[in-house]
Amino acid sequence: MQQKKRKTYPREFKIETVKLATEGDAKVPEIARDLGIHPNTLYNWINEFSAKPEAAFPGKGHSSESDAETIRQLKRENERLKMER
Template sequence: MGTRRQFSREFKVEAVKLVKERGVSVAQAARDLELHQTVLRSWIRELAADPQQAFPGKGVMKHEQAEVERLRREVAKLKMERDILKKAAAYFAKDSL
């Protein structure tokens, strides 16, 4: 199995333009660019859904993704705090009996 190919934002945008602006079929564009049609179709959908933030690049998150990640970290922290408080409450409850 080979290594996974990485494509720049510019490459993806140009690949989508082949289909959307120049009228090349998805099948033909995918063959010409040596891509799987599924990959090209997903790029077309992603660019149509959010032209400004599509293909943010390696290590760069869209605003929504960054917010979801922040909330996940906060939930994990709150669960840990809750578990500590439960253990403390159980300890003191046992102690008062």
């Protein structure tokens, strides 16, 4: 049995779609249908963008600043523990 690959959308597409849904007169289900996406997907994008517009939709391999800082701290601690050992 073959698995379906999940379709991915570029960050710019998501941002423009969210703006269309929040600033335009059209309703979310209409926009979603016109663009070929599920309405729940668009609602999720709206929620994510509303929470943190500058950090929304980072893409694969792009961590947020807080994630990057946590990784740096863990690497430093790992080095310290190696030295102690």
